Amino acid sequence: MFRGWLQPLLSRVMRLPVAIGGIAIAFAALHMLAGARDPLGLINLTLGGLLFGVLAARGGGIAGAFAAHFAWNAIEQLGLGLDPNPGFGSFGALIDLDLVGAVRWGGSDDGLNASWAMTIALCALLVPMLLQRSGKFGAGSASPTAHDVLSPSPHRPT
Template sequence: MIRALIGLVILAIAVAVCWGVLVVGQAHALAWITAAVGAERASDPPTVESLFNVIIFAPLIVVAVIGGMLERRNALRLGTRPALSLGVGLIVGLAGLSATVLYAWLAGVLTAGGDPGAGAGLLLWGLGVTAFQVAAEEIYFRGWLQPALTMRWGQVAGVGAAALAFGALHVAGGAREPVSLVNLFLGGVMFGLFALRGGGLAAAFGAHFAWNAVEQLAWGLDPNPGIGSFGAVVDKELVGAAIWGGSGEGLNGSIGMTIALLAIVLPLALLSWRRVSGATPAAVAKPTTPPATAPVARAA
């Protein structure tokens, strides 16, 4: 009971911290940036977005690292075979996002935008900013929070609760549509399962980074409508039925993303369940104490 309550306290703290950082940051970031770099540089969108990401996500990294240290756990751990895991994550993230874009095209909501307005240097800068944001979210939710919860609540509840907290961060950022909330939860579960299976962040980071980078910097679909501060390779817009992405929440609000995420999450969950359940019988096959007094096996 005490372990479960401690997990609940950790979850509440994690949600409160990320919500508070985002709300306060959104309210004051521009004033802080202007004071730090001057009014002229504060009118440059790439500069503003870069510094905004530092203001929002650097504190989350600090909290996650300290939280991990308090539990004698490395929140930055990449896991076993990190290079392979990263590659798998990148491929899965690219495939999932590509399938979502394909659904939008088939539904007739993917249309041409304007000038993508990006040079190679600006795109590389944008990739770096995206990598920093994704790394911060993965360190916070899958490097610190998820292991803290799975240790106390078990894997299913821990992964699910961390995914809900991940969604809460995006609600603070403005996500409201029911389909968006479902997709954010499923995305959190996908990243959580990757982290769980790989024993670290490499695969989760790869999938998350590929998904965000391709959406924003390859297709120019986030924000919708418009284009991000760093431009894109091409600029596409989503116009039409909101259920396929034609709203201000873009692909996050698309049922196509739901289908793509389920196609990834369900096999991952099945493989994870088989691995866990397959290990259990071997662990308890030969009890060392008489059945009448044998202790109840507890999952690690």
């Protein structure tokens, strides 16, 4: 819904970076309605929303954003048992890693989702993506518009 419908819709009436930011905030707000309350967790949800939005814009669809979100949830919950922390969810986990220690480094009920470790990891992914220019929009060319990013690529089947 966020990257497949709302982001393209908003990007038609405003600049793409503003649309991605607005959708990222809406993504965090939805998680807040579902129970997320920790301020650092909400920042991380917003950063995750930005990451998913950039992936969708760069890929011209929701496949990259969907894959990244699915992979994170599957690894966190089913693979490593990091959510909930401590314990594991109703589907179980391959390994149950319970994070302990300082709250801001993952040792809380929110685990990695409300930790500085997550903030650093998301920034490490986002900053290079935001600084990198693709070959199509290299040095000296204009930034991509919503139409450029969201229109089908001649190299990609529609």
